[in-house]
Amino acid sequence: MKQRLQHIGERLRASFWLIPAVMVFAAIVLAQALLYLDRSGVLSNLPGLSLRDPNSARSLLSTIAASTITVAGTVFSITTVALSLASSQFGPRLVRNFMRDRGTQFAMGMFLSTFVYALMTIRGIDALSDGGDSHVAGIHAAVLLALISIGTLIYFIHNVAQSIQVDNVTFNINREFSNAIDRHYPAARHGHENAEFCDLRQLALGDNALNVFSGGSGYILSIDRNKLVAWAREHGCCILLDCHAGSYVHHWSRVARIYQPPRTIDSAEISTAINQTINIDRLPTAEQDIVFSIHQLAQIAVRALSPGINDPYTAYSCIDRLVDGIGKVLQRPQLPNCFHDDDGELRLVTTVLDFDDLLRAAFDEIREYGRSSGVVMHHLLNNLIELADICSRRVDKRALDNYSYRLEEDCDKFIKDRYDRELIGKKIHCIRQRVARR
Secondary structure (H helix, E strand, O other), X not given: OHHHHHHHHHHHHHOOOHHHHHHHHHHHHHHHHHHHHHHHOOOOOOOOOOOOOHHHHHHHHHHHHHHHHHHHHHHHHHHHHHHHHHHHHOXXXXXXXXXXXXXXXXXXXXXXXXXXXXXXXXXXXXXXXXXXXXXXXXXXXXXXXXXXXXXXXXXXXXXXXXXXXXHHHHHHHHHHHHHHHHHHOOOOOOOOOXXXXXXXXXXXXXXXXXXXXXOOOEEEEEXXXXXXXXXXXXXOOEEEEOOXXXXXXXXXXXXXXXXXXXXXXXXXHHHHHXXXXXXXXXXXXXXXXXXXXXXXXXXXXXXXXXXXXXXXXXXXXXXXXXXXXXXXXXXXXXXXXXEEOOOOOEEEEOOOOOHHHXXXXXXXXXXXXXXXXXXXXXXXXXXXXXXHHOXXXXXXXXXXXXXXXXXXXXXXXXXXXXXXXXXXXXXXXXXXXXXXXX
């Protein structure tokens, strides 16, 4: 249930309509409430708040409504231009981040709600009345909303100008990356007393296994491990997952194997039970997939290194953010892949991403498109040297050492400048020395 609520919250946050819709609804409620106060005469005797001419009131409200809906159209146009710019400059994956921006959603909601409030208030004012009714609260609230809208317009322009700056874009992605790491790589041991990391090659699960295939195609957003452990304990079996959050599965892909499957239920029922714990959607998110944020940063770096843009400084910024996140993973305890029930029986074996997977996800594309650039390789190697200083697990050292050989091979083939090759060779040697020393 918690994972499902997180998924719903993620979808709502990424939607562009939620905050404007809530604000429009609040404007309708506010208009009705203030019309009721005006008709009750509670505010009619307050000094400085006398406005009884219905024609003047309707004229003022019409002006406010017309101006705010015009500005709302301008805001929508600016937002569309910003989304187009983000898609062309940073990649289509980054459009989601701009749509999630609270400032843009609030600005759109502010103008629309002011427009709707003015319309609802005009509807409640009788133009044929004799002027005995007071429209104090409704009119002054409309003027206040109009003034707030002016400030919102200034804020919106500032926010858009800030949001399309590449340093702010990479910072926001890195912040989401860091939050995902905190969720999936907690600083505590691993938050699960019945879990441990095991070498899958040493597990004796037996030969009696039932293959479970995907119930659909798409990206895996989340996997409910607790439900899988509970189901496996109830039926006395062990589940081996062949996928992880972020994987793309086809409708014929195998997602799990059930060892010692229960004989009391058929395979179709087993497949349904397992697939109900795997949340698949058409688009990936950062819910349980930290590689999603890695790919976003890598995509910005790759586009910056393309011949049409040729902006190494943007690539530097992305490399810095990527190494910052991966270094955070290195300093956290290794994720468990074997989960036991309360009786100590192995019930679930998961597929986890190791340091080698993260290295390849972060730098393979950058290495591919930047291996002929000496300055980009210098910057990448400088950051990998810093990673080598915090590399403590043997498997992580081996992964970083192997990656240094791939970089060395690329540089020997594609770096033309002899000075660059010598300097890169020294940095690669420094990485190997630091990995071997720790």
